[in-house]
Amino acid sequence: GAAGLAVDAWVRPATLEGRRPIVAKRHAPTDRPLGWSLDLVDGRPSFRWDGPGGSIEATAPVTASVGAWHLLGLSLAPGAPDGGQLFLDGELVHRFDTSALTMPLDTGATLWIGFEPALGRGQLEHGFLGAIDEVELFDRPLALEALRAIFAADRLGKCDKPAPPTPGPTAVPTRATPVPTVPPAPLGADQSGLTSGSGRVGLETSAAKRRAGGSPLPYALEDRGASLPGALETIRRSDRRPRGRRGDRRGRRTPLVAGQVSASPAAAG
CATH class of the missing domain: 2.60.120.200 (Jelly Rolls)
Incomplete structure (x- = not known):
């Protein structure tokens, strides 16, 4: 103009x-x-x-x-x-x-x-x-x-556009610590005279079978699905379960590690 x-x-x-x-x-x-x-x-x-x-x-x-x-x-x-x-x-x-x-x-x-x-x-x-x-x-x-x-x-500019949002902290994914598993105990002549053609035993545990005071627990042994009635499996815990805080029921279980499983002949029954 x-x-x-x-x-x-x-x-x-x-x-x-x-x-x-x-x-x-x-x-x-x-x-x-x-x-x-x-x-x-x-x-x-x-x-x-x-x-x-x-x-x-x-x-x-x-x-x-x-x-x-x-x-x-x-x-x-x-x-x-x-x-x-x-x-x-x-x-x-x-x-x-x-x-x-x-x-x-x-x-x-x-x-x-x-x-x-x-x-x-x-x-x-x-x-x-x-x-x-x-x-x-x-x-x-x-x-x-x-x-x-x-x-x-x-x-x-002059258009009253909203300010871009301020980026917050980025969450860094963490990887859970793997819990070691107990490998099946190998059978052989060096384990209290037990022998097996397969060389390994499948072991199943149950928390309900744990006895107070850490005494040995009896387990059934199987070799590729076949029962081995002539043996008892004993688990000895060399470490102890840590106590949680008072009122805290989330005390962690200490995982088993290799070397804590041994086999002994079963008593004649």
Whole structure:
């Protein structure tokens, strides 16, 4: 409008070469380009305007970085020696004269983001390479403080978007300690005269058969399903069950380990 305008956008350029339009509102009704655009020219913030009575082209002396997000801003107050301002990352990086801007900036041209078509004969189209986000246009100039506030808002922008949740501590899975098992006791001539062709005995235990005082427990011996009635199995516990705290019934059982199982001949019955 006649009062001026302001534009800001987050950009992440993939290249710094050439003219790369960010926002363009230009056309060529009489084969001569008219209108304005906010660009990166060789990586530097730039403004261009063409009207019936003149033209303006202003480029800042600072350069953006490839692959990094930057806040690019423009503020225009027509008809003033220092009415034009270019911003990069919330800081004023260039002023320019807008005395030639004596006509309304708003025209019937199409508004383009990241692209400018070929305007008139012999003109080339231009495109932005990279990413553009959160483009804003205002029908009035913006002060430096406003651009700084937009830059400080970062991803939250001016839309009151909720802040991303703070990640909490990640639970680290723990692996349970394996409980050692008692291998079946091998049978052989070295075990109190017991012999077996299989070489191993399957042993089954029952907590209900435990006697008070840790006395030996009788067990039935089987060899591959066949009963061995001529033997008793005795389990001697070399360690003792630790006591839980008073009122705590969750005292741990001490697992059996190899070497705690012995066999003896059964008494004649």
